[in-house]
Amino acid sequence: MLVTLLGTGDTTGTPTVGCDCETCETARERNIERTRFSVHIENDRTGESLLIDFSPDFRYQFLRDGVSLPDAAIVTHIHFDHLDGLGNVFRLVDSLDIYAADETDPVTGKSVAETVQSDYDYLSPIEVHPTTPYDPIRICGFDVTLVPVVHPPLVCYGVVVEDPETGAKLSVTGDTNYEIPDLSREVFADPDLLLADGIVPAALCDHHPIGGCHENADGVPRTFGTKHMTREGALELADELGAKRTRLVHIAHYYSADEAFEEPLAIDGEQYQLS
Numbered sequence: 488m489l490v491t492l493l494g495t496g497d498t499t500g501t502p503t504v505g506c507d508c509e510t511c512e513t514a515r516e517r518n519i520e521r522t523r524f525s526v527h528i529e530n531d532r533t534g535e536s537l538l539i540d541f542s543p544d545f546r547y548q549f550l551r552d553g554v555s556l557p558d559a560a561i562v563t564h565i566h567f568d569h570l571d572g573l574g575n576v577f578r579l580v581d582s583l584d585i586y587a588a589d590e591t592d593p594v595t596g597k598s599v600a601e602t603v604q605s606d607y608d609y610l611s612p613i614e615v616h617p618t619t620p621y622d623p624i625r626i627c628g629f630d631v632t633l634v635p636v637v638h639p640p641l642v643c644y645g646v647v648v649e650d651p652e653t654g655a656k657l658s659v660t661g662d663t664n665y666e667i668p669d670l671s672r673e674v675f676a677d678p679d680l681l682l683a684d685g686i687v688p689a690a691l692c693d694h695h696p697i698g699g700c701h702e703n704a705d706g707v708p709r710t711f712g713t714k715h716m717t718r719e720g721a722l723e724l725a726d727e728l729g730a731k732r733t734r735l736v737h738i739a740h741y742y743s744a745d746e747a748f749e750e751p752l753a754i755d756g757e758q759y760q761l762s
């Protein structure tokens with residue numbers, strides 16, 4: 488299993504358009520970037536590729552990193568930075584299987600699968616497969632499970648990808664706060680690689696209009712606002728899950744320049760071979 492981090496940024500990315508903060512300026516100087524979220528997973532046994540989320544930066548990411556076009560894809564939720572790149576596959580693929588959750592979101596009245604289907608009705612190559620969370624299905628030779636997480640107000644899912652031949656396991660939290668249900672934590676547990684939403688350091692919660700929540704015993708917020716984990720929350724989750732290796736993703740430019748490019752914060756283009 489070859490995992491390529493195509494997009495490791497939050498919804499504005501780093502550098503952010505029009506921003507001259509020290510973090511964005513440092514990224515420009517060092518030629519580092521965090522485009523909008525996407526992960527590419529190649530099955531080196533079958534040659535197939537699975538994509539998690541359609542970044543608005545899809546075209547640029549595939550050109551930059553030279554990875555193969557996906558045979559199948561998962562959409563974790565319907566936010567712009569995860570879904571709105573799907574139109575990029577137009578005239579690139581003859582067929583594309585897309586898997587998304589089948590549970591009705593009380594906010595939209597539709598499941599993620601239904602929203603993908605109705606928003607991209609014009610894309611004839613795609614076939615949307617409504618998928619039941621917690622039930623593993625075989626995609627591109629992997630066992631893939633959608634894992635409910637907490638990203639108010641919308642439904643959202645993390646993803647577990649396991650290779651049934653090698654036992655390699657990738658867990659991706661998706662966009663989530665720290666309050667992930669126990670059953671989901673069990674499904675995420677013991678990954679070879681964990682990609683965890685760690686959008687900002689906990690200290691930034693002072694600058695969020697509603698602050699942070701899900702504080703640990705030392706009073707450190709593990710959730711930023713209501714939607715995302717802090718760095719501290721993501722690292723505590725990693726510990727609890729027993730992750731062999733952890734990369735923080737969905738990173739905002741609000742990390743200060745001296746910590747924004749330090750371990751274990753991911754940058755675009757990182758690759759991991761899991762076996």
Ligand SMILES: [Zn+2]
Nearest residue numbers: 506508511740
């Ligand atoms: Zn900036």
Ligand SMILES: [Zn+2]
Nearest residue numbers: 564566638662
């Ligand atoms: Zn989101």
Ligand SMILES: [Zn+2]
Nearest residue numbers: 498566568662
């Ligand atoms: Zn997002």
